[in-house]
Amino acid sequence: MIGTxxxxxxxxxxxxxxxLSANAPIEKIxxxxxxxxxxxxxxxxxxxxxxxxxxxxxxxxxxxEASGFISTNIHSPVSGKVLxxxxxxxxxxxxxxxxxxxVDGDEWDExxxxxxxxxxxxxxxxxxxxxxxxxxxxxxxxGATFPTYVKMMPPPGKVAEYxxxxxVECEPYLTSDHRLMLEKGKEILIGTRIxxxxxxxxxxxxxxxxxxxxxxxxxxxxxxxxxxxxxQPLKVQYPQGGEKQLIKAALxxxxxxxxxxxxxxxxxxxxGTAFAVYEAVQKNKxxxxxxxxxxxxxxxxxxxxxxxxxxxxxxxxxAVEGFPETTGKIINGGPMMGKALISLDVPVVKGSSxxxxxxxxxxxxxxxxxxxxxxxxxxxxxxxxEPFLLSKASKLAKFDMAEKEKVMDCIECGSCQYTCPAxxxxxxxxxxxxxxxxxxxxxxxxx
Amino acid sequence: MSMLTVSGSPHIHGDDxxxxxxxGVVYAMIPAMLVSVYYFGLDALRVLxxxxxxxxxxxxxxxxxxxxGPITITDGSALVTGILLAFNVPSNLPTWMIxxxxxxxxxxxxxxxxxxxxxxxxxxxxxxxxxxxxxxxxMTSWPKPQAIINGLTDAITGPTPLGIVxxxxxxxxxxxxxxxxxxxxxxxxxxxxGGSLGEVSAIALILGGIYMLVRxxxxxxxxxxxxxxxxxxxxxxxxVDPEHYADPVFHLLTGGMLLGAIFMATDMVSSPMTKGGQxxxxxxxxxxxxxxxxxxxxxxxxxxxILLMNAVVPLINMGFKPKRFGAKPGVxxxxx
Numbered sequence: 001m002i003g004t005x006x007x008x009x010x011x012x013x014x015x016x017x018x019x020l021s022a023n024a025p026i027e028k029i030x031x032x033x034x035x036x037x038x039x040x041x042x043x044x045x046x047x048x049x050x051x052x053x054x055x056x057x058x059x060x061x062x063x064x065e066a067s068g069f070i071s072t073n074i075h076s077p078v079s080g081k082v083l084x085x086x087x088x089x090x091x092x093x094x095x096x097x098x099x100x101x102x103v104d105g106d107e108w109d110e111x112x113x114x115x116x117x118x119x120x121x122x123x124x125x126x127x128x129x130x131x132x133x134x135x136x137x138x139x140x141x142x143g144a145t146f147p148t149y150v151k152m153m154p155p156p157g158k159v160a161e162y163x164x165x166x167x168v169e170c171e172p173y174l175t176s177d178h179r180l181m182l183e184k185g186k187e188i189l190i191g192t193r194i195x196x197x198x199x200x201x202x203x204x205x206x207x208x209x210x211x212x213x214x215x216x217x218x219x220x221x222x223x224x225x226x227x228x229x230x231x232q233p234l235k236v237q238y239p240q241g242g243e244k245q246l247i248k249a250a251l252x253x254x255x256x257x258x259x260x261x262x263x264x265x266x267x268x269x270x271x272g273t274a275f276a277v278y279e280a281v282q283k284n285k286x287x288x289x290x291x292x293x294x295x296x297x298x299x300x301x302x303x304x305x306x307x308x309x310x311x312x313x314x315x316x317x318x319a320v321e322g323f324p325e326t327t328g329k330i331i332n333g334g335p336m337m338g339k340a341l342i343s344l345d346v347p348v349v350k351g352s353s354x355x356x357x358x359x360x361x362x363x364x365x366x367x368x369x370x371x372x373x374x375x376x377x378x379x380x381x382x383x384x385x386e387p388f389l390l391s392k393a394s395k396l397a398k399f400d401m402a403e404k405e406k407v408m409d410c411i412e413c414g415s416c417q418y419t420c421p422a423x424x425x426x427x428x429x430x431x432x433x434x435x436x437x438x439x440x441x442x443x444x445x446x447x
Numbered sequence: 448m449s450m451l452t453v454s455g456s457p458h459i460h461g462d463d464x465x466x467x468x469x470x471g472v473v474y475a476m477i478p479a480m481l482v483s484v485y486y487f488g489l490d491a492l493r494v495l496x497x498x499x500x501x502x503x504x505x506x507x508x509x510x511x512x513x514x515x516g517p518i519t520i521t522d523g524s525a526l527v528t529g530i531l532l533a534f535n536v537p538s539n540l541p542t543w544m545i546x547x548x549x550x551x552x553x554x555x556x557x558x559x560x561x562x563x564x565x566x567x568x569x570x571x572x573x574x575x576x577x578x579x580x581x582x583x584x585x586m587t588s589w590p591k592p593q594a595i596i597n598g599l600t601d602a603i604t605g606p607t608p609l610g611i612v613x614x615x616x617x618x619x620x621x622x623x624x625x626x627x628x629x630x631x632x633x634x635x636x637x638x639x640x641g642g643s644l645g646e647v648s649a650i651a652l653i654l655g656g657i658y659m660l661v662r663x664x665x666x667x668x669x670x671x672x673x674x675x676x677x678x679x680x681x682x683x684x685x686x687v688d689p690e691h692y693a694d695p696v697f698h699l700l701t702g703g704m705l706l707g708a709i710f711m712a713t714d715m716v717s718s719p720m721t722k723g724g725q726x727x728x729x730x731x732x733x734x735x736x737x738x739x740x741x742x743x744x745x746x747x748x749x750x751x752x753i754l755l756m757n758a759v760v761p762l763i764n765m766g767f768k769p770k771r772f773g774a775k776p777g778v779x780x781x782x783x
Binding site: 015016248254255257258328335336338339341342343356358363364371372373374375378381382384385386406412415417418420421422423427431 | 454563565
């Protein structure tokens, strides 16, 4: 028995799941010859390098430090010599400062516990845990890359009541969280206990979609030992893993428009983050590697890799027996919210959850036709917005109207555009609206 | 490696299309089309063909020679308008009048507003009302349904049940005096009564409606709120004075009520965008229909009611917004 299956209240879609790599165990792939480490790996301010050209570094050694409140430390994912500090092309195609290291061997910093033993007892107190999470450069592993320690410090007057661990993985194709839950379940639960201690809460809920029944059963079995952790099965419905949707589904609480989860007493962390917390706090290991799904209908061997940050995507493509001839699009992330890449000369970063190689035939958008006012975009919007109206407002540059109609509530899940029978690029227009309205709001606040 | 496509998310599409929706509506109309041919013979087939071909033709002509833009007659929307126009006229309507109707539907009501998705009013209904006002005699001479298996004889014309009631009550008769002239419920269910060719069979229309509900082409909100309003409103009057008001089931099963509720009021382009708005819209149509049927000059009011409510849709859209996520302030967390 897994208990009642829950879901969120408004809208949602159900794209083909295509979890091709669900049965592929996590594999380590070889350390790259050269590592490319961009400085902007978190949402917020980029980090500042603390090494210079020619320096010798070990795995886990600090190479860049946080510069500001919403920023993170970066540690070397490899050992070797700093080749240069130069521009690196990031996933969006922009040149960003980064550190390039020529790899030599694989020598780890001595402070890191490399043993396979699982360490249960949490020795640090709440404050020390948060300090450790900050020091080890942890960010949200689900893709948003918000610095983890910031989320762990509720603003004055706000109190956390629940910790939610997001194991939903509602994006089609991606399986890295699924595999992590199956293979590192115990570590995830200890990581959850650590986060609970730091937040001073006694209730945690791990939300998982029921297409991962094995993970639900596995964690249910393990969780018996840990007090206060509940495994919540969720309906397979996109975007179940949206932070606000997850809170609504698990607790029937609605995060008010424009507010953060803490407003309703919740802090949400990804399962990957919980695992990273375990490693940071119990093993003193900084965030230097992560699980990445490499998949696609043309991929010979869809896989889940444990890969060092900074590894070029090409190395992972080689590990799945090459780049399919039929590839028409490379996506960093899942097909609903991922970003299309301009090339494979991009490194794995802390927020990379998957690489999806899409077939040429499904890569191009369908031609747009007139809106027939079917309202399906409105029916599927999980935020209760009217995408047809917001896109039109943006198109006509009526940004005041877009603001009034709550364009800033859009979570960019893409359900509207996925559903639109006229194949209108609704989300393109909504993003434009969000950008312009966001700028307007900032300007107003300045005055 | 070929050129890579780079575009914003989402990178997959649910594969629904305007074409699929429009042809879905066409499939949903097949039962009613079959019934019309069964009861009104080859004349029904003639009306269906002329109306459909004329609508497609006028859309093609306008797009090619006036707009000089892309030709989109294969998207199915003009075909839907054509069939709905045919459904809304008597089966003995002269061919040239049908062609005028098609021109009004496509030219005036659809393309003048900017084509697919831009029309405020339902094109087929605009054409029907245009024809009704222009050719009142031909538009209200209803061939009596004769099953095609009984041979093709010259059709006898007669009034519709709604016409009988309107005229009878107007002449001071009571419902019980009129009862022998009216079809029984069974006849109205299968379609054995006078009327426009697509409106007679309740069963065929409901079948189409169920198909569209299952395919998610329509939602239940408009038909249910419209029909419920009709039942409640006509029920009150009938309850008080059954001799001078027809009963609710009669209202539901006669005239264009079901055709209107299932196929015309649910037209995506000319109906409200939110479910709340759709309920109000359905209520308005139901209310106006009964007002016209009971006290108006015409025996039937569905088309007028829908067109009147079409005009209010922009206002309804402004007033009725979807339930926004997070509109309420959050729960208060106890600080223990």
